Amino acid sequence: MTLKDKKPQFASIVEVGKRLFNSMVDSVTEANQSLVDETSRQLYIGIDASGVVDKPYVKRMLLLLEEAGMVYSTSAVSHGDREYWRYVPHLAALQSKRAFARKGGFSPKFTGEMLSRPDEKHPVRRSMSTLLDATTLEGLSLDLPNCLNCQAKRIEGAKYCFNCGERLTDESTYDRLMLTPLASIPGLTDWQRDKLSKWESVPKTVGEFIALQDPGTTLRTIRGVGKIRAKTIIDAVQSFLDEYLS
Amino acid sequence: MSAMSTNYANVMDTITPFSAPTKGELDTENWFNASHVTTVQSPVDEFRANLAQINVLYLQADSRGEYTPILGSLVYLGMVSAAEGYFRSLLRRLILVDEACQRNASSRTLTYGAALHHEDDLLPEALLEGVSLANTKNVATELRALCNISQMTRDGNVPSALERLFHNFEAICQVRHCGIHRFGKLGSQQALRLGMEKHKPLLEKPLALTVLQLQEIAEALEALIRAVNSYCFADILKRTHRAGPTGKDKTRLYNKAWQLDWAQDQERFCEYYDIFASVAGSQPSASAQTMYLAFLDFVKNYNAAK
Numbered sequence: 001m002t003l004k005d006k007k008p009q010f011a012s013i014v015e016v017g018k019r020l021f022n023s024m025v026d027s028v029t030e031a032n033q034s035l036v037d038e039t040s041r042q043l044y045i046g047i048d049a050s051g052v053v054d055k056p057y058v059k060r061m062l063l064l065l066e067e068a069g070m071v072y073s074t075s076a077v078s079h080g081d082r083e084y085w086r087y088v089p090h091l092a093a094l095q096s097k098r099a100f101a102r103k104g105g106f107s108p109k110f111t112g113e114m115l116s117r118p119d120e121k122h123p124v125r126r127s128m129s130t131l132l133d134a135t136t137l138e139g140l141s142l143d144l145p146n147c148l149n150c151q152a153k154r155i156e157g158a159k160y161c162f163n164c165g166e167r168l169t170d171e172s173t174y175d176r177l178m179l180t181p182l183a184s185i186p187g188l189t190d191w192q193r194d195k196l197s198k199w200e201s202v203p204k205t206v207g208e209f210i211a212l213q214d215p216g217t218t219l220r221t222i223r224g225v226g227k228i229r230a231k232t233i234i235d236a237v238q239s240f241l242d243e244y245l246s
Numbered sequence: 247m248s249a250m251s252t253n254y255a256n257v258m259d260t261i262t263p264f265s266a267p268t269k270g271e272l273d274t275e276n277w278f279n280a281s282h283v284t285t286v287q288s289p290v291d292e293f294r295a296n297l298a299q300i301n302v303l304y305l306q307a308d309s310r311g312e313y314t315p316i317l318g319s320l321v322y323l324g325m326v327s328a329a330e331g332y333f334r335s336l337l338r339r340l341i342l343v344d345e346a347c348q349r350n351a352s353s354r355t356l357t358y359g360a361a362l363h364h365e366d367d368l369l370p371e372a373l374l375e376g377v378s379l380a381n382t383k384n385v386a387t388e389l390r391a392l393c394n395i396s397q398m399t400r401d402g403n404v405p406s407a408l409e410r411l412f413h414n415f416e417a418i419c420q421v422r423h424c425g426i427h428r429f430g431k432l433g434s435q436q437a438l439r440l441g442m443e444k445h446k447p448l449l450e451k452p453l454a455l456t457v458l459q460l461q462e463i464a465e466a467l468e469a470l471i472r473a474v475n476s477y478c479f480a481d482i483l484k485r486t487h488r489a490g491p492t493g494k495d496k497t498r499l500y501n502k503a504w505q506l507d508w509a510q511d512q513e514r515f516c517e518y519y520d521i522f523a524s525v526a527g528s529q530p531s532a533s534a535q536t537m538y539l540a541f542l543d544f545v546k547n548y549n550a551a552k
Binding site: 147148149155157158159160161162163164165166167168169 | 294297298299300301302305306308309458461462464465468527528529
């Protein structure tokens, strides 16, 4: 289950957000690599506020990273006449890039030593346009579904379609949930996915599945599925529903 | 000197010269689309289609950068007209199909001209020609008087669930007055009805709608029409059973009883369904059979209740 599935209008922003996060991690990693033989550590990246404040999607992207726990936001700092928004990328991501290790070998002891050093005086300073390329930044927008009536592309903020004049409606989260293919829900084994997608007597979507009076009996019509396997599948559907609707 | 005075006289007569004075009579008979065939669309679909055509006008003008508030004021009038048209259509169709509505209408007076020239199907619409349906009171009154819709009164009261929607409709209609009679400038009567406190500084100021506001108005009208449509459908359909031969109402409005069998009820049920259902656009109604099942459900519960 990802945010992209739950809020499809954020799909592009989430996708670009991933790239932004990787860039941030790379920048901080690089800074630490040049500090390996010094006496400080670098946890902060400062992003030039001028590239963010009047860009609602960029702001939203940073907020999503924050909400997802990928970055930790702390107070902004000024440097010259510029303001920098400071973030600490998740340490696990920095670790996995070997930010706090010497090239060639990994020593937990060294990493521990480096992480206990005092912070660098200034954060790594970056502007949005160095972290992401200009085309990506310019193209950042919500992924709105086309008009359900005429398929014309939707104008942001519009309530009616400029092409056919009909009301623009959203496919609801609930509808999307109900139309999710049963075999695609998380928590299933490959074997289970294979059987669920091929077995004719088993419904193909989550909506049809939960409408069954007795899903257990239906599942047990699959060769090789008994009480226990049926229950694991039912549990997977249940936790998928719980998470989706939470 | 005398020549000069003749010239002055001419000038006096034509303070507003006009280069091509027309003496000919305008041929209004050519202004209408004579080949138009009255559609079998439901009133709500007719409304939807009319509103969509109007929406396209200002939305496309906007996308070309050609939108002006004057265009906004004009399409605004069209929107209210679409809503008013819906109420007329609905009342006409119900009078044609529903026994009770027909009985209510039968005592109304029709002009001789309408009786003589109208096609039968359109005759009921002539009943309402003298009535404006661009205000809440008249809509509520006619829905009550002609269709016995519950919780609508002749004083203009509407069911509480529809109150907010009608309140917005009323505001839209008040502003429409200014659009029709004063080229969009806010008059004191309308300001009084809209709330003088907030509107006082706007007296004699012109209407200047944005594209977003027009969409909000379209949305408010569509919400009202769809809600009234749903309300009337449920109200009338339930009544056909309650006030029918097998119902418990004291006043019998219907002589025909539902057979509670799709094959036997289909024709009659679809007469109602076709008046109310929306079959096109981005938010279509559930199918006639689904609605029929819901109706059976209602009948079952109603019969089971004491």
